[in-house]
Amino acid sequence: MERWVEETLHHGFRVKLKADRVLFDSETEHQRLIIFENADFGRVMMLDGVVQVATRDEFIYHEMMAHMPLFAHGRAKKALIIGGGDGGVLREALRHPKLEQVTLCEIDRAVIDLCRNHFPEISAGAYDDPRARIVIADGTKFVAETKDRFDVIMVDSTDPIGPGAVLFTRAFYAGCKRCLKPGGLLVTQNGLPSLQADELKQSVGYFRELFADASAFLATTPSYFGGPMSYGWATDNMKLREHGRRKIERRHRKAGSFPTRYWSPEVHVAAFALPPYVQDLVEA
Numbered sequence: 001m002e003r004w005v006e007e008t009l010h011h012g013f014r015v016k017l018k019a020d021r022v023l024f025d026s027e028t029e030h031q032r033l034i035i036f037e038n039a040d041f042g043r044v045m046m047l048d049g050v051v052q053v054a055t056r057d058e059f060i061y062h063e064m065m066a067h068m069p070l071f072a073h074g075r076a077k078k079a080l081i082i083g084g085g086d087g088g089v090l091r092e093a094l095r096h097p098k099l100e101q102v103t104l105c106e107i108d109r110a111v112i113d114l115c116r117n118h119f120p121e122i123s124a125g126a127y128d129d130p131r132a133r134i135v136i137a138d139g140t141k142f143v144a145e146t147k148d149r150f151d152v153i154m155v156d157s158t159d160p161i162g163p164g165a166v167l168f169t170r171a172f173y174a175g176c177k178r179c180l181k182p183g184g185l186l187v188t189q190n191g192l193p194s195l196q197a198d199e200l201k202q203s204v205g206y207f208r209e210l211f212a213d214a215s216a217f218l219a220t221t222p223s224y225f226g227g228p229m230s231y232g233w234a235t236d237n238m239k240l241r242e243h244g245r246r247k248i249e250r251r252h253r254k255a256g257s258f259p260t261r262y263w264s265p266e267v268h269v270a271a272f273a274l275p276p277y278v279q280d281l282v283e284a
């Protein structure tokens with residue numbers, strides 16, 4: 001019997017993916033997790049009815065979530081990933097040779113274990129890198145209590161449903177500000193402006209109360225159905241968003257010019273060019 005798995009994130013818009021082979025389908029301590037094979041998107045993981053990662057296009061989101069903040073910052077030594085249990089952002093972040101430590105704070109151990117098993121090419125050994133530190137905890141609690149301070153924080157979270165809802169609150173962003181070093185940078189998964197406009201508007205509104213510079217950049221991942229995804233941007237260093245192509249090229253060369261499939265110095269600069277309907281959401 002053919003099985004079609006439905007994405008249930010949006011109110012009036014649903015997508016079905018054919019599950020040619022189901023590899024895992026059960027509740028974890030925190031959420032419903034399913035992993036299956038699909039002819040068009042490759043191996044796919046969904047949490048609570050929402051696509052989290054697909055092997056065919058995961059490089060787009062993971063490269064942008066890691067390289068945009070790390071090349072913009074340019075001197076990051078310590079980074080924090082909130083969520084990110086599939087290991088894709090960790091993989092890309094650890095390609096920056098000057099990074100001394102990357103902490104990944106994930107609430108659901110089962111996501112890490114199942115992704116290491118069913119998506120080994122996504123973490124690609126990153127979990128075994130001596131610079132990687134894994135913490136199983138709620139991200140809001142971690143940023144409120146940690147004694148560590150970070151140059152860059154990347155919030156690779158689920159959507160504002162279930163355990164991820166708290167990661168879109170002012171209290172969480174204030175916690176992130178608390179554990180950022182002066183001039184540090186926060187980047188967040190912030191949904192699809194075309195279908196989740198209020199989410200981006202609210203988050204950037206909170207950023208504006210807490211940071212000198214609050215904005216966003218865009219990139220489209222086909223398996224995040226519904227148009228370009230927004231990445232929230234918050235820092236007290238106004239210059240970080242202003243870097244030109246040449247400066248980003250120099251930094252990429254200094255990092256060994258590692259090959260990428262989506263991020264590039266040109267894409268980096270262009271990602272901040274927001275169309276008016278998104279600009280309206282991030283402006284005061």
Ligand code: SAM
Nearest residue numbers: 083084085106107108111138139157158163164
């Ligand atoms: N790239 C995906 C997206 O844009 O939808 C996100 C992928 S990643 C797998 C999301 C992770 O956030 C999940 O593993 C989930 O367990 C984790 N997560 C959700 N709420 C969390 C919380 N409060 N603290 C830490 N991790 C959390």
